[in-house]
Amino acid sequence: AQRVTQPEKLLSVFKGAPVELKCNYSYSGSPELFWYVQYSRQRLQLLLRHISRESIKGFTADLNKGETSFHLKKPFAQEEDSAMYYCALSMEYGNKLVFGAGTILRVKS
């Protein structure tokens, strides 16, 4: 069955330090991967999606099919990046989004 694993429940870094939020998935087909973010007192929202190959708020994520990973990276963390981050996977049409357990990112000044 498809699964998304985010091994870190909490990641704490200093402002200006690099950030890498890990995401691994298990799925035998060709998945589409997403990162969602939930800032304090805000709705959960899409941050970026693999297919768009975009950089949002300085974050990027590369799909590594060999390692079945989709880690989220940012070279220099900012305090406003502090939030809960969820990795998600979708499959063929008609199948639901599968979310990981989430990682809390805390950026300290």
Add this chain to the structure above:
Amino acid sequence: GAGVSQSPSNKVTEKGKDVELRCDPISGHTALYWYRQRLGQGLEFLIYFQGNSAPDKSGLPSDRFSAERTGESVSTLTIQRTQQEDSAVYLCASSLLSGWNTEAFFGQGTRLTVV
């Protein structure tokens, strides 16, 4: 509407009572999800509706939980005989399509407190 709307935003109920949570998805969105988020925890999948297909109920934690959706519109999540462990934020999301290259839009959630 501008986005996914959930009501009520907050609900306090006594243990043993039934509660009904409502979700108004974005018009035209065929997929609708319910999740539960306990304090400090991640998303817990509850149920998924996609068009006229049978819903995926695999995440419902017990038979006290049920959900309905009328066509591609409003959905209600019902919790019967509430327990204190049901206290959580219940999130609803909808998307235009499910599967590849879709974006799920989330509501603001209903905070349920069982006392």
